[in-house]
Amino acid sequence: MNAIPTFAGPPLVGLNLHLLNDPVGLFTRAQRRYGDLVELDLGAAGPLYGVFHPDGVKQVLLRGRRTHRALLRELLGGGLFTSPSGEDWLRRRRLSQPVFTQDRLSRMLPLLLRSVDETVHRRWRPGLRVDAAAEMKRLTVAMMVDATFGPDTGVDRALARRALGYLLPYVDQQLFTLLTPPRSWPTLRNRHFRAARSALRGIIAEAVRERRAGGTDEPTFLNGLLEGRSATGGPEFTDEELVDEVLSIFIAGTETTGTALTWALHLLSTHPAAADALRAEVAARIGTRTPTPDDLSRLHWPRAIVQEAVRLYPPAWALRRVMDEPLELGGATVPAGSPLIVSSYVTHRHPGLWTDPEDFVPSRWLPSAPEPPRFAYFPFGAGAHQCAGKMFALLQGELLLTRLAQEFTTLPTTRAPVRTSATIALSPVPTPELLLVAAPIREEECL
Numbered sequence: 001m002n003a004i005p006t007f008a009g010p011p012l013v014g015l016n017l018h019l020l021n022d023p024v025g026l027f028t029r030a031q032r033r034y035g036d037l038v039e040l041d042l043g044a045a046g047p048l049y050g051v052f053h054p055d056g057v058k059q060v061l062l063r064g065r066r067t068h069r070a071l072l073r074e075l076l077g078g079g080l081f082t083s084p085s086g087e088d089w090l091r092r093r094r095l096s097q098p099v100f101t102q103d104r105l106s107r108m109l110p111l112l113l114r115s116v117d118e119t120v121h122r123r124w125r126p127g128l129r130v131d132a133a134a135e136m137k138r139l140t141v142a143m144m145v146d147a148t149f150g151p152d153t154g155v156d157r158a159l160a161r162r163a164l165g166y167l168l169p170y171v172d173q174q175l176f177t178l179l180t181p182p183r184s185w186p187t188l189r190n191r192h193f194r195a196a197r198s199a200l201r202g203i204i205a206e207a208v209r210e211r212r213a214g215g216t217d218e219p220t221f222l223n224g225l226l227e228g229r230s231a232t233g234g235p236e237f238t239d240e241e242l243v244d245e246v247l248s249i250f251i252a253g254t255e256t257t258g259t260a261l262t263w264a265l266h267l268l269s270t271h272p273a274a275a276d277a278l279r280a281e282v283a284a285r286i287g288t289r290t291p292t293p294d295d296l297s298r299l300h301w302p303r304a305i306v307q308e309a310v311r312l313y314p315p316a317w318a319l320r321r322v323m324d325e326p327l328e329l330g331g332a333t334v335p336a337g338s339p340l341i342v343s344s345y346v347t348h349r350h351p352g353l354w355t356d357p358e359d360f361v362p363s364r365w366l367p368s369a370p371e372p373p374r375f376a377y378f379p380f381g382a383g384a385h386q387c388a389g390k391m392f393a394l395l396q397g398e399l400l401l402t403r404l405a406q407e408f409t410t411l412p413t414t415r416a417p418v419r420t421s422a423t424i425a426l427s428p429v430p431t432p433e434l435l436l437v438a439a440p441i442r443e444e445e446c447l
């Protein structure tokens with residue numbers, strides 16, 4: 001039997017400070033120095049096993065249990081995203097099936113276009129410098145609110161956006177800052193958080209009441225959640241559970257997509273050849289018209305750019321699991337019950353798995369390119385907990401990039417390097433600023 005190499009730290013504290021300060025750097029060093037299965041010494045907290053090879057990732061994600069959700073549940077309630085593996089999670093996952101069907105997403109397209117066009121056609125103009133992260137946060141929150149409630153309900157959208165904009169940074173801070181005042185203390189932050197959470201829960205509860213009293217059949221997430229029973233035959237969500245589920249979708253789906261699109265815009269602005277290829281394809285296939293679901297399915301570059309952005313910068317950069325049986329890998333055995341971590345960031349840049357792993361090469365995702373090894377690429381997770389909103393997130397990215405390519409190219413305003421900051425999502429620091437340059441597609445360019 002092979003021994004598992006140990007990445008050791010100082011006695012008692014082990015590698016905990018590195019884990020808090022720069023977890024992505026720590027996992028990358030662990031893989032590069034010690035290989036694809038590493039014991040990370042967390043001092044008094046015991047070992048954590050890093051699993052970086054696709055064969056190991058497969059076992060961990062298909063057979064492992066998700067456990068660590070206590071703080072998220074305390075802060076945000078018990079929806080799908082915050083639930084540990086088990087019966088309750090499974091029931092919620094089944095009841096949520098109707099939310100994310102392909103048919104619902106296709107019918108949602110006009111709703112999403114509203115926010116995209118509000119950004120690209122009304123907020124943006126040639127010569128404007130924009131903070132990519134702020135713009136993408138604004139856009140993804142707006143799309144999420146519309147997709148959840150629909151355009152014509154009495155929901156206070158501005159309040160919903162503000163409250164959501166407050167919740168996420170607070171959760172980040174609670175999860176990733178070493179010394180924060182206890183949540184029970186009446187600090188300004190704690191009070192703001194509680195006010196934002198209760199405002200958002202109130203808005204959702206009101207929308208649920210309205211919808212139960214007789215709503216529309218629009219293809220919204222809320223309507224999908226309410227259809228849970230008819231689709232599965234099981235008992236439906238209670239009103240309280242519905243509030244948790246909507247909140248869970250908000251939390252799982254805004255920061256992740258917002259950062260993914262921020263990276264995509266940053267990478268496009270620094271890789272003009274990719275921006276040209278995107279523009280040429282959009283010009284040739286759909287020209288200047290408003291994209292339909294059919295149009296989007298005939299475009300390859302928008303999706304390839306998003307896929308490559310989340311290869312290099314996967315918002316959900318690591319996933320934790322526990323296995324009830326030992327993990328056997330490359331002749332070594334990790335004992336049952338040990339905490340395991342897989343990191344998409346590390347595996348997506350594994351030099352043994354990818355050609356030019358550190359480079360932005362969206363063409364590797366075109367239909368003519370060879371597929372990467374299975375479980376070498378998992379920005380949306382894999383197995384039972386695989387991201388429920390994956391197709392929705394890709395659709396948002398495709399729409400934005402298509403609309404952008406019809407109007408603008410983007411340039412970075414500085415050559416300063418952009419680093420990653422690993423909190424609830426993997427964000428760029430400093431936040432990239434972009435210059436919008438007019439480049440409208442002209443009729444004569446279209447085939």
Ligand code: HEM
Pocket residue numbers: 066080081093248249252253254256257260310314315316319378379380381382384385386387388389390392393
């Ligand atoms: C680029 C954007 C996104 C990325 C990278 C992403 C990534 C992920 C990942 C890695 C997981 C698995 C978590 C785990 O295994 O513990 C996950 C789960 C989840 N995601 Fe996403 N996500 C994105 C967008 C979205 C959106 C837009 C929604 C909703 C509209 C969403 C809803 C969910 C939900 C509900 C879960 C929990 C699934 C479960 O545990 O059964 N995500 N996401």
